Amino acid sequence: MPEKTTVSVIKADVGGFVGHCTSHPKLVEKAKEEIAKAKKEGLLTDFCVLTCGDDLELIMTHTHGTGYDKVHALAWNIFLKCTEVAKQLKLYGAGQDLLSDAFSGNVKGLGPGVAEMEFAERKSEPVLVFMADKTSPGAWNLPVYKMFADPFNTPGLVIDPAAHGGFTFEILDVEENKTIKLNTPEESYDVLLFLGSIDRFMVKAVYRRSDGEIAAVASTDKLSHIAGQYVGKDDPVLVVRSQAGFPAVGEVIEPFAFPHLVEGWTRGSHHGPLVPVKFDDARPTRFDGPPRVICAGFQINNGVLEGPVDFFSDPAYDLARTRAWKVADYMRQHGPFQPHRLSLDAMEYTTLPKVMEKLKGRFVSGSNGSHSKTVKTAAAKTTTATKR
Numbered sequence: 001m002p003e004k005t006t007v008s009v010i011k012a013d014v015g016g017f018v019g020h021c022t023s024h025p026k027l028v029e030k031a032k033e034e035i036a037k038a039k040k041e042g043l044l045t046d047f048c049v050l051t052c053g054d055d056l057e058l059i060m061t062h063t064h065g066t067g068y069d070k071v072h073a074l075a076w077n078i079f080l081k082c083t084e085v086a087k088q089l090k091l092y093g094a095g096q097d098l099l100s101d102a103f104s105g106n107v108k109g110l111g112p113g114v115a116e117m118e119f120a121e122r123k124s125e126p127v128l129v130f131m132a133d134k135t136s137p138g139a140w141n142l143p144v145y146k147m148f149a150d151p152f153n154t155p156g157l158v159i160d161p162a163a164h165g166g167f168t169f170e171i172l173d174v175e176e177n178k179t180i181k182l183n184t185p186e187e188s189y190d191v192l193l194f195l196g197s198i199d200r201f202m203v204k205a206v207y208r209r210s211d212g213e214i215a216a217v218a219s220t221d222k223l224s225h226i227a228g229q230y231v232g233k234d235d236p237v238l239v240v241r242s243q244a245g246f247p248a249v250g251e252v253i254e255p256f257a258f259p260h261l262v263e264g265w266t267r268g269s270h271h272g273p274l275v276p277v278k279f280d281d282a283r284p285t286r287f288d289g290p291p292r293v294i295c296a297g298f299q300i301n302n303g304v305l306e307g308p309v310d311f312f313s314d315p316a317y318d319l320a321r322t323r324a325w326k327v328a329d330y331m332r333q334h335g336p337f338q339p340h341r342l343s344l345d346a347m348e349y350t351t352l353p354k355v356m357e358k359l360k361g362r363f364v365s366g367s368n369g370s371h372s373k374t375v376k377t378a379a380a381k382t383t384t385a386t387k388r
């Protein structure tokens with residue numbers, strides 16, 4: 001049997017240029033230099049280093065399976081070395097996503113985002129890697145639902161016998177740290193029940209029901225939960241297999257023609273549109289945003305990454321961008337008001353509760369007790385958040 005191929009996408013923000021906007025070219029250079037050594041030594045079959053905003057994206061292929069300690073160690077060490085460069089250049093937030101001093105075999109839970117899948121390569125293996133900045137993994141819920149469960153987006157669900165049996169969604173409850181698997185089409189309302197709550201439930205993986213083949217995998221690490229306080233949004237990645245029984249390439253990227261509202265933007269505290277952009281435009285600027293997504297397509301050839309194709313460079317996405325800029329402008333006019341700013345619950349891990357805590361004693365009980373109750377709850381959460 002031919003060896004299976006593993007695709008490991010591991011990413012981190014280890015220093016921004018300028019502020020939280022982009023990655024410095026010297027950081028990218030360092031990452032490429034280090035990762036090339038690992039390819040030469042035979043650990044990796046191939047790699048592609050990209051950036052999305054201030055995030056360094058390591059796209060790697062190898063034959064060692066998911067969660068392989070040497071591949072995780074490689075990524076961790078690259079991030080450490082890039083942090084050194086970031087420190088030398090006094091880049092912003094050097095080492096921001098490396099939340100632990102101790103690496104113990106797997107970067108999961110230590111800060112970097114991870115999406116990995118292993119499969120036996122088909123006769124031809126198109127794979128798309130989505131990378132987003134200034135948002136959280138819940139941003140994938142809507143597009144992934146559309147790709148794999150909505151026939152208005154993916155006619156293949158109706159037409160292609162290999163896809164007609166539907167897909168299984170594995171959904172993570174980040175609060176409880178539990179997962180649930182639900183089958184579409186018959187449980188699609190249940191899927192929507194959860195995926196609609198983008199701040200708590202996140203699509204983790206998708207499998208084809210007819211043969212259990214992995215179809216998609218997302219990074220679901222929530223930095224705020226790992227760190228117990230806000231340390232930047234987790235800026236997620238998503239890997240999707242395409243064609244011949246999976247959604248066609250066009251069906252995979254079609255959901256992004258609608259720039260849906262996601263959590264993130266400045267201070268990770270606002271709703272804004274997710275804008276599909278070409279690689280060079282993954283530079284969140286206005287109000288530290290709006291959130292961006294890029295898509296790199298590869299043909300995987302015995303582990304070799306033929307690509308990338310920059311999918312959102314297509315002018316067909318111009319309309320989505322124009323719409324997104326308008327939506328961004330509209331949302332911005334709300335200033336500090338919800339629903340532009342996130343709800344108090346979602347702000348629990350930001351610095352906002354600290355400000356509220358200071359004003360706690362200024363409230364006086366009145367005939368209408370409901371206001372003081374709200375503030376008390378938020379203040380109580382401050383204590384919990386800082387203790388975690």
Ligand code: F6R
Pocket residue numbers: 019020093134135232233264265266267268287288
């Ligand atoms: C959002 C983000 C930025 C920062 C903002 C404040 O993901 O990274 O919007 O939150 O620039 O940054 P600090 O707190 O580092 O001054």
Ligand code: MG
Pocket residue numbers: 013015016019020054093096232
């Ligand atoms: Mg940053």
Ligand code: MG
Pocket residue numbers: 013053054055133134235
């Ligand atoms: Mg980022």
